[in-house]
Amino acid sequence: MFEARTYIERRRQLRNLLGDSIALIYGHSEVPRNYRDNTYDFRQNSSFLYFAGHSISGMFLISTPDGDYLSGYENTVDDIIWTGPLPSLGELAEQIGVSKIIPSDKLADFLRSFGAEIHYLPPYRGDDVFMLASLLGKSPDEIRSGSSRKLLKSVVDLRLVKESCEIIEIEKALAASWDMYQEAARYISDGTSEYTVMAAMKAAAMDHNCTMSFTPIVTIRGEVLHNHSYSGTMKNGNLLLLDSGAETTTGYASDITRTFPVSGKFSDKQAVIYQTVLNAWKKAVSMVKPDITMKELHLAAAGEVAQGLIAAGLMKGNASDAVEAGAHAMFFPHGLGHMMGLDVHDMEDLGDYVGYGDEQRSGQFGLAFLRMARKLKPGYVFTIEPGIYFIDALIDKWKSEGKCRDFIDYDAVDKFRGLGGIRIEDDILVTDNGGRILGKNEIPREIIDVEGLFQDVLMP
Amino acid sequence: MFEARTYIERRRQLRNLLGDSIALIYGHSEVPRNYRDNTYDFRQNSSFLYFAGHSISGMFLISTPDGDYLSGYENTVDDIIWTGPLPSLGELAEQIGVSKIIPSDKLADFLRSFGAEIHYLPPYRGDDVFMLASLLGKSPDEIRSGSSRKLLKSVVDLRLVKESCEIIEIEKALAASWDMYQEAARYISDGTSEYTVMAAMKAAAMDHNCTMSFTPIVTIRGEVLHNHSYSGTMKNGNLLLLDSGAETTTGYASDITRTFPVSGKFSDKQAVIYQTVLNAWKKAVSMVKPDITMKELHLAAAGEVAQGLIAAGLMKGNASDAVEAGAHAMFFPHGLGHMMGLDVHDMEDLGDYVGYGDEQRSGQFGLAFLRMARKLKPGYVFTIEPGIYFIDALIDKWKSEGKCRDFIDYDAVDKFRGLGGIRIEDDILVTDNGGRILGKNEIPREIIDVEGLFQDVLMP
Numbered sequence: 001m002f003e004a005r006t007y008i009e010r011r012r013q014l015r016n017l018l019g020d021s022i023a024l025i026y027g028h029s030e031v032p033r034n035y036r037d038n039t040y041d042f043r044q045n046s047s048f049l050y051f052a053g054h055s056i057s058g059m060f061l062i063s064t065p066d067g068d069y070l071s072g073y074e075n076t077v078d079d080i081i082w083t084g085p086l087p088s089l090g091e092l093a094e095q096i097g098v099s100k101i102i103p104s105d106k107l108a109d110f111l112r113s114f115g116a117e118i119h120y121l122p123p124y125r126g127d128d129v130f131m132l133a134s135l136l137g138k139s140p141d142e143i144r145s146g147s148s149r150k151l152l153k154s155v156v157d158l159r160l161v162k163e164s165c166e167i168i169e170i171e172k173a174l175a176a177s178w179d180m181y182q183e184a185a186r187y188i189s190d191g192t193s194e195y196t197v198m199a200a201m202k203a204a205a206m207d208h209n210c211t212m213s214f215t216p217i218v219t220i221r222g223e224v225l226h227n228h229s230y231s232g233t234m235k236n237g238n239l240l241l242l243d244s245g246a247e248t249t250t251g252y253a254s255d256i257t258r259t260f261p262v263s264g265k266f267s268d269k270q271a272v273i274y275q276t277v278l279n280a281w282k283k284a285v286s287m288v289k290p291d292i293t294m295k296e297l298h299l300a301a302a303g304e305v306a307q308g309l310i311a312a313g314l315m316k317g318n319a320s321d322a323v324e325a326g327a328h329a330m331f332f333p334h335g336l337g338h339m340m341g342l343d344v345h346d347m348e349d350l351g352d353y354v355g356y357g358d359e360q361r362s363g364q365f366g367l368a369f370l371r372m373a374r375k376l377k378p379g380y381v382f383t384i385e386p387g388i389y390f391i392d393a394l395i396d397k398w399k400s401e402g403k404c405r406d407f408i409d410y411d412a413v414d415k416f417r418g419l420g421g422i423r424i425e426d427d428i429l430v431t432d433n434g435g436r437i438l439g440k441n442e443i444p445r446e447i448i449d450v451e452g453l454f455q456d457v458l459m460p
Numbered sequence: 461m462f463e464a465r466t467y468i469e470r471r472r473q474l475r476n477l478l479g480d481s482i483a484l485i486y487g488h489s490e491v492p493r494n495y496r497d498n499t500y501d502f503r504q505n506s507s508f509l510y511f512a513g514h515s516i517s518g519m520f521l522i523s524t525p526d527g528d529y530l531s532g533y534e535n536t537v538d539d540i541i542w543t544g545p546l547p548s549l550g551e552l553a554e555q556i557g558v559s560k561i562i563p564s565d566k567l568a569d570f571l572r573s574f575g576a577e578i579h580y581l582p583p584y585r586g587d588d589v590f591m592l593a594s595l596l597g598k599s600p601d602e603i604r605s606g607s608s609r610k611l612l613k614s615v616v617d618l619r620l621v622k623e624s625c626e627i628i629e630i631e632k633a634l635a636a637s638w639d640m641y642q643e644a645a646r647y648i649s650d651g652t653s654e655y656t657v658m659a660a661m662k663a664a665a666m667d668h669n670c671t672m673s674f675t676p677i678v679t680i681r682g683e684v685l686h687n688h689s690y691s692g693t694m695k696n697g698n699l700l701l702l703d704s705g706a707e708t709t710t711g712y713a714s715d716i717t718r719t720f721p722v723s724g725k726f727s728d729k730q731a732v733i734y735q736t737v738l739n740a741w742k743k744a745v746s747m748v749k750p751d752i753t754m755k756e757l758h759l760a761a762a763g764e765v766a767q768g769l770i771a772a773g774l775m776k777g778n779a780s781d782a783v784e785a786g787a788h789a790m791f792f793p794h795g796l797g798h799m800m801g802l803d804v805h806d807m808e809d810l811g812d813y814v815g816y817g818d819e820q821r822s823g824q825f826g827l828a829f830l831r832m833a834r835k836l837k838p839g840y841v842f843t844i845e846p847g848i849y850f851i852d853a854l855i856d857k858w859k860s861e862g863k864c865r866d867f868i869d870y871d872a873v874d875k876f877r878g879l880g881g882i883r884i885e886d887d888i889l890v891t892d893n894g895g896r897i898l899g900k901n902e903i904p905r906e907i908i909d910v911e912g913l914f915q916d917v918l919m920p
Contacts, residue, residue, distance in 0.1 A: 031491050031500065031585070032584050032585055032809075033500075033503050034503055034505070034506050034802075034803045034809065035584060035803055035805060035807075035808035035809035036584050036808070036809065037805070037808065038674050038803070038804065038805065038808070039675070040491065040493075040500045040501075041500075041675065043493050043494055045494070046494050077853065077857065080853040081685075081793070081851055081853050081854045081857075082684075082685050082686045083684060083686050083687075084681060084683075084684035084687065084853075085853075124492050124495060124496050125491070125492055125586060125587065126585060126586025126587035126588070126589060126590050127585065127586035127587075128586070129586060129590070130586050130589070130600070140590070140600050195669065199663065199666040199667070202666065203659065203663050203666075206659040206662065206663075207659065209655065214498050215498075215499070215501065221544060223544075224542075224543060224544035225541075225542050226542045226543050227543075227544065333541070342494075343494045343495055343498070344498065345495060345497070345498065347495075348495035348496070348497065348498070349492075349494065349495035349496065391541055393537060393540040393541050393544075393545075394541045397537065397541075
């Protein structure tokens with residue numbers, strides 16, 4: 001948790017944006033895993049964390065023009081028998097600079113007493129829908145369609161710009177990431193399972209008192225973009241793609257991808273593709289500055305991908321024409337990156353306003369998957385994560401449709417099938433006149449350094 | 461997963477119990493952690509696992525008098541681009557011996573076509589309520605009140621008796637538990653944090669390709685019964701209570717509690733209380749046989765607790781009178797144990813029928829928390845876990861009310877405050893003529909063995 005003044009200031013700004021509106025910022029309840037009392041590890045709603053800090057289930061913050069209220073369960077003497085002494089609701093409120101409290105069993109009456117619309121953010125868990133329905137006296141369907149666009153925009157506008165205390169937390173998560181990748185490298189070898197590497201990374205995160213900010217990808221089949229299986233066994237000649245992040249106790253995330261050659265040395269073909277991805281990464285990182293759009297960075301990275309693949313003979317023609325036609329997207333079908341903060345895809349629960357403002361997403365294959373296109377501002381934290389993949393199903397589909405035949409040499413592409421996927425990802429802060437790669441120590445990404453990481457480990 | 465014939469036989473028995481009723485056994489959907497696409501580790505609904513084995517989200521089994529149907533999402537070519545090739549719905553059905561399939565987008569129409577009541581189990585996640593409402597064309601409130609008692613009883617009656625393939629899985633989880641406790645002992649020492657021990661146990665579970673079957677308790681404050689904090693630092697003189705379980709990839713659980721002296725040696729007071737708990741454990745274990753009730757075991761263990769505390773001077777009078785009056789419950793306020801299987805509290809989502817059949821729970825403090833009272837049958841697997849705790853808030857309350865003054869020497873009790881809590885728990889199978897402690901290797905529980913475990917570790 002941060003100091004009380006941090007939350008006081010955030011709530012003051014929220015009140016300013018809301019004018020005379022009343023907002024209910026709900027915390028999460030526990031989620032049952034296989035029965036009600038066997039719950040998943042509790043994860044607080046990120047917007048509640050932002051304004052009220054406490055990672056305790058069943059809490060609410062009520063923002064009114066006349067000040068804020070904290071609501072939650074007030075423990076009884078009987079509870080203390082099972083839980084031991086716990087801070088009272090009043091003490092929890094004091095820790096975040098709130099002076100007024102409402103026990104949660106009085107919250108519905110309290111909200112009704114305003115006789116006014118209560119603004120709330122769109123719920124993404126079924127249990128939250130029922131909870132809001134019961135608190136606000138509405139049907140579940142009314143709740144699902146009735147969230148507040150005004151509150152959503154206010155919260156997003158505040159959370160988009162990171163304060164220095166938030167950057168410190170993100171860099172704590174990155175310190176964990178650094179160890180996670182060092183540990184991973186110790187276990188990458190011919191005959192070892194993906195599972196072993198995953199477990200080593202998880203243990204390294206735990207050593208930093210961090211959880212994983214998302215289910216990590218640890219795979220020799222990097223071309224399978226949504227891959228959460230760890231059943232593969234590494235063989236020399238494979239590439240191992242590792243996409244993972246840590247999450248600090250305050251809820252802030254890191255998100256890093258690296259791709260390692262299992263043998264400790266890239267083959268010639270792997271090196272050509274790896275260097276192309278790295279060039280795309282460098283191009284995008286070098287362009288980061290206020291007022292440039294994420295879409296410009298994405299297209300510049302796509303241009304580097306096309307350029308590199310043209311040089312390697314897999315694509316042909318002019319790189320910028322190829323990007324215009326979307327030909328690069330057969331190799332680089334996803335977006336360049338996403339906002340990061342209290343969520344690894346920051347505020348993804350709040351929808352496209354986060355990445356697009358009031359603009360619309362493109363429908364073009366590739367661009368349609370870009371989570372973020374808006375103009376960068378100082379204080380934004382986001383990922384840059386270009387990649388190149390050889391996806392059999394996608395190549396087969398495009399080839400059979402003759403798609404982008406002027407820009408893609410399908411026969412040459414066939415010779416690279418089986419290479420898998422390569423992605424390089426880091427977390428970037430937009431500064432007043434450029435960008436900064438976050439993390440006190442950079443995790444190796446140059447070919448020579450990635451190969452060197454193995455030599456350090458294997459020949460200590 | 462088990463062989464197809466296991467599931468075929470279970471479903472045949474279910475059809476027999478259901479007669480001409482139609483049942484929808486729903487699998488779980490993914491649960492959002494902090495936004496829809498960032499999900500918790502998927503955990504399948506246990507009853508779906510029992511009848512259909514697949515740990516895949518969004519699946520359904522439909523049991524009809526004319527045979528079974530498997531329903532789920534049928535992957536498209538576009539999906540394969542992101543997921544790689546996956547088994548088709550037909551292949552998944554074949555693996556569990558089901559011959560008929562219904563794509564999930566046709567399921568609502570299919571269910572309506574019966575023109576009959578569709579039986580379903582009570583949902584315990586909000587998202588499942590919405591899913592059932594949409595499938596069955598009912599309101600969320602109708603869904604919550606409309607689950608089938610007939611189906612519930614049928615499923616419970618089948619799942620209560622464990623097959624040999626299930627015992628094998630539970631013993632796999634216990635093999636992980638054995639390593640978890642060996643690893644834990646390596647880290648228990650003056651100045652080390654509870655967190656370190658928890659991380660070591662988690663890593664040991666992962667080495668067995670197991671998850672944790674519930675959020676483990678690792679605490680020097682064992683008297684706090686619902687304690688999921690790991691912020692304490694061990695000191696010589698403390699007891700460390702470890703309650704944890706592993707869960708295999710097929711979903712079967714273990715559940716073990718041990719209490720260790722941080723210094724490696726129990727103090728005299730600790731040893732007296734520990735031995736009393738162990739005697740209660742032994743008493744209950746020795747009585748396990750078909751047709752005895754769990755309530756009898758509980759009361760026998762309570763009798764041993766009273767006997768031991770009378771001998772130690774903390775209680776007085778006659779042990780069985782004390783138990784009758786519920787005086788032991790100030791020290792042993794919880795139930796002796798619970799069913800175990802695909803859930804660590806097996807079928808707790810299905811309510812009291814699991815532990816009580818058609819009987820009612822007692823309202824007496826202590827007995828009210830007994831999760832299970834029913835007659836034991838061969839094939840039942842359950843825990844035996846007596847404990848003694850010195851809970852300040854509870855002692856203060858009873859003392860101020862003068863409760864059970866004839867049986868409790870409150871002045872003597874005061875001298876034991878701060879001792880914490882001691883619990884010993886193992887997993888027991890009811891056999892044809894007795895019981896068997898599950899697990900190939902027993903995890904040490906005699907005082908001499910627990911202390912010896914430390915000597916092995918500390919003086920290798």
